[in-house]
Amino acid sequence: MxxxxxxxxxxxxxxxxxxxxxxxxxxxxxxxxxxxxxxxxxxxxxxxxxxxxxxxxxxxxxxxxxxxxxxxxxxxxxxxxxxxxxxxxxxxxxxxxxxxxxxxxxxxxxxxxxxxxxxxxxxxxxxxxxxxPEEDGASVYGKITLQEDDIEINALRSGKSGYTISPTIDEVEFLDHDVKRVIAVETMGMFHRMVQEEAYKKFDTLIVGLKGQAARATRRFLKRVNEELKLPVYICNDGDPWGFHIAMVIISGSAKLAHVNHQLATPNAKFLGVTASDIINYDLPTDPLKDIDVLRLKELLKDPRYRDETWKTEIKKMLKIGKKAEQQSFSKYGLEYVVDTYFPEKLESMEN
Amino acid sequence: MxxxxxxxxxxxxxxxxxxxxxxxxxxxxxxxxxxxxxxxxxxxxxxxxxxxxxxxxxxxxxxxxxxxxxxxxxxxxxxxxxxxxxxxxxxxxxxxxxxxxxxxxxxxxxxxxxxxxxxxxxxxxxxxxxxxPEEDGASVYGKITLQEDDIEINALRSGKSGYTISPTIDEVEFLDHDVKRVIAVETMGMFHRMVQEEAYKKFDTLIVGLKGQAARATRRFLKRVNEELKLPVYICNDGDPWGFHIAMVIISGSAKLAHVNHQLATPNAKFLGVTASDIINYDLPTDPLKDIDVLRLKELLKDPRYRDETWKTEIKKMLKIGKKAEQQSFSKYGLEYVVDTYFPEKLESMEN
The missing domain is CATH 1.10.10.10 (Winged helix-like DNA-binding domain superfamily/Winged helix DNA-binding domain)
Known part of the structure; x- marks a missing residue:
């Protein structure tokens, strides 16, 4: 049935x-x-x-x-x-x-x-x-072929803005793919950067442009590529409490949707950055944390979803330096830096 | 050159x-x-x-x-x-x-x-x-084939969310099309409704999901299909001052962008609805106008872009009835009504 x-x-x-x-x-x-x-x-x-x-x-x-x-x-x-x-x-x-x-x-x-x-x-x-829900599904770019009804879609041949995840993603079939991982990024600015720098080739990856908080269909898509296709999923967001939490909702779901988290959460997905350590190590352009950022970071420290030591360390570090940074701030070193240097270094450290 | x-x-x-x-x-x-x-x-x-x-x-x-x-x-x-x-x-x-x-x-x-x-x-x-700009381009569904670099894209075969207009729309070539008009709608909810009810077949139309205020790339797209492909463009938005103005910025551009309006405005595009008359004629579910709606409608009356008699009449009528209605409110009569009844009646009245 x-x-x-x-x-x-x-x-x-x-x-x-x-x-x-x-x-x-x-x-x-x-x-x-x-x-x-x-x-x-x-x-x-x-x-x-x-x-x-x-x-x-x-x-x-x-x-x-x-x-x-x-x-x-x-x-x-x-x-x-x-x-x-x-x-x-x-x-x-x-x-x-x-x-x-x-x-x-x-x-x-x-x-x-x-x-x-x-x-x-x-x-x-x-x-x-x-x-x-009336939400905007993420954009997907890279070597994957999907089937919606009788239509075959190649996410490498759907235009520079990629294939848009449909609200009815559960009826979409994964026909074929030739990637080793999935990198989801918070902004479409970073998505277009990665398409332009051919990150999909360099890292054998699907590129997913989340457009901020991930829609339910996007979370289903990430869960399905992780579990059905066995692809590791990495999330790269702004280095601030809101970027952290966009990633965490993908990873561990939300309390409000406790009754459907088993269909939405991708516990194996990993936060790649931007972390407080990245801000320091890459000497990124920053903004000072606002009161509301500090408040939110302290809330996250008490949240059971952030129980891992790595998360706790990074949150405390961000509170200590009192600074946040956007994912696009790597452009300080030139447009290509994020793809040529940051992603390879981070992927290397996470996969080995 | x-x-x-x-x-x-x-x-x-x-x-x-x-x-x-x-x-x-x-x-x-x-x-x-x-x-x-x-x-x-x-x-x-x-x-x-x-x-x-x-x-x-x-x-x-x-x-x-x-x-x-x-x-x-x-x-x-x-x-x-x-x-x-x-x-x-x-x-x-x-x-x-x-x-x-x-x-x-x-x-x-x-x-x-x-x-x-x-x-x-x-x-x-x-x-x-x-x-x-970091804006989300509109979704396009229907019988048009475009070329981005060496990639050919068929907007009828890009999935249920259609082809997403790329920020670099000016480099996209229109290869072929088999439509007689373009209908742009404010919400993705209405976009998906039209795709589902096969409005693209019924009205030989491209369906464009604006996602609220139209991105610059979306406005370029609408101008190009109107001028290069000679297709009439209709805009269907919420029946309130904000829906009116989303349409008007597509039609007559904005003051702030006076220096580029010649590349962005589509003066031949037409507002199809939802008008104050529609609210009355179709007995739509409404919300009362808020103070800020009334203020905005009065501003529009003084705006030179709304100089046409039809606009003035509709704005005054809305102020008189003191009500606004969303485009999805046609569902009061069933999900299909908007495509089976409203659009045919309005298109008939506008094209004949």
Whole structure:
């Protein structure tokens, strides 16, 4: 059974279980795993946040819960229709579609939460249910061939901005590749630099331009190339708490998405830089840390995802020097330096 | 002579004219067209803002102007090198590169302004000079084949997120196409909707996903398909002052870029919607106008770019009903409605 059939079955079951209860004169209820802070735990073995085993019960016997169950059933019905017709909708579209339903949402925030309820209840991602966030997928450049429906795409022949990861990345098949690793970079400026300096040839690598915080589809892509194609994944971001955390969310997932981290996190992915040590060793142009940077770095020190000694050392070092640096600051030594010198030195130190 | 040779020549001339002055014992100076508000005029015939003929003179005999001339010459030299080596750099990289020069910039704002000085002095865009903004180009889907270097790209076979317009769009060649028009939409949500509903077939159209405010490369692309391929361009955005203005900047350019609007504006492009009339006629889900929306709409009424009666009527109507609507709000009538009903009706009314 493929994912779509599983999704359709699970969505149908949600409705039939309610009908069965009714015909048996039982009060229908739905068990929704709790997403409260106290039920989100960091799983040391899986190396990402997971949900604990607490759950809430929504019962049609409870007047306060009837509306939420109604919204959930309407949404499940809409998703079943989407999945069966092989369509997708954005969360925004779903919100507007719901204007035609007998149950209403006060705002999109409310419909988004019911969407998450549905994810966690069925144990599937909202993408599996046909619901897509409106995010911009990363750009991919290099020797990989993918198949979307009946279209074959070569990410080395898609133009200088590369292949854009589609929101429906789970339906994309990896046909062939000729690379040894994947390097993801935070900015499209660095992406274009690497394309221009032919980093894909020099390092036998795919180049992934994250465009800031990685979209869910981008995280699925990185997880899949790491696990299905067995390619090591390196992340190079700005050397500041925000760059660190963009990398960490790719590596260990987020607490908010504890219920889907097993599909999104890539625990084997590695942060290549820019580290506080890089700032010192390469004498990079810097900006002083702002109060909010310092605050954020101190938060990261307490975060279980940053439990490795290397992370702790680098965060403390950044706090000590009081400086941050952008990934594009290597241009101080010329445009080619980052590809000719920095990446080879760092890759060498990480792979040997 | 191609654009690159012209750029290299102009950049070289800037330096040689200074050297000639020096050898003739004349005080070197550079004439920089003024970008002050009073020198920006709306050209009724060209239908976009242009620069007037006032200019400032920067002289090496004026102590206050020596630094700016030095910065300009350094930057011109860097750009000449870029153009000759067929490379590009982001404005951010340029700023960091300048750390190695004898003249320095206080911040990137300062180097960006010198970049604009160079554009306006040489009468070329900064892209012609090898300098790229770090913007995300639009996505293009549909029957068009393009050539980037020796790579042929079919925008119908680049994946569901389409072909991404490259910052170096001016070097891209249009090889072949089989469409009758271009429809650009503000959000990627609407882009994916149109791809899914096969709007490219139904309307013989290219679909362009703007991703909000259109990048300069996107505006060049739209201008080129309109003028080189003679394709009508329609823009469908959110029905609010911001959606209006995203369209207007594509159509009539911006005041700030008066010196390059002749390369960026597409005066023949048309705003398809969402208009205030659409909100009424299609009984769309709306949000009330906020104070800042009202303020902005009143500003637009005074803007010469909105001089057409249709624009004035629509802006006044929106102020009167006090409501705005997003383009995705058509989903109230089902996901397909926008492609099955709205677009055909609007295109019919605009083309006949």
């Amino acid at each position: 493929n994912k779509k059939e599983i999704a359709a079955n699970k969505l149908t079951s949600l409705g039939t279980s309610i009908i069965e209860d009714v015909t048996k004169n039982k009060i229908p209820n739905i068990q929704v795993p709790s997403r409260g802070t106290s039920n989100i735990v960091f799983d040391e073995q899986k190396r990402h946040y997971v949900l604990g085993d607490r759950y809430g019960k929504r019962s049609l016997g409870n007047v306060k819960q009837i509306k939420k169950i109604g919204q959930m059933v309407y949404m499940a019905n809409f998703c079943k229709d989407l999945v069966q017709r092989e369509k997708t909708a954005t969360l925004r579209e779903l919100y507007y579609v719901s204007e035609g339903w007998d149950v209403e949402f006060g705002d999109q925030q409310e419909s988004n939460i019911i969407g998450e309820d549905l994810e966690v209840t069925l144990g599937m991602t909202r993408e599996d249910l046909g619901l897509m | 191609n654009k690159k040779e012209i750029a290299a020549n102009k950049l070289t001339s800037l330096g040689t004219s200074i050297i000639e002055d020096v050898t003739k014992n004349k005080i070197p100076n550079i004439q920089v067209p003024s970008r002050g508000t009073s020198n920006i005029v709306f050209d009724e015939q060209k239908r976009h803002y242009v620069l007037g003929d006032r200019y400032g003179k920067r002289s090496l005999g004026n102590v206050k102007q020596i630094k700016k001339i030095g910065q300009m010459v350094y930057m011109a030299n860097f750009c000449k090198d870029l153009v000759q080596r067929e490379k590009t750099a982001t404005l951010r990289e340029l700023y960091y590169v300048s750390e190695g020069w004898d003249v320095e910039f206080g911040d990137q704002q300062e180097s960006n302004i010198i970049g604009e000085d160079l554009e306006v002095t040489l009468g070329m865009t900064r892209e012609d000079l090898g300098l790229m």
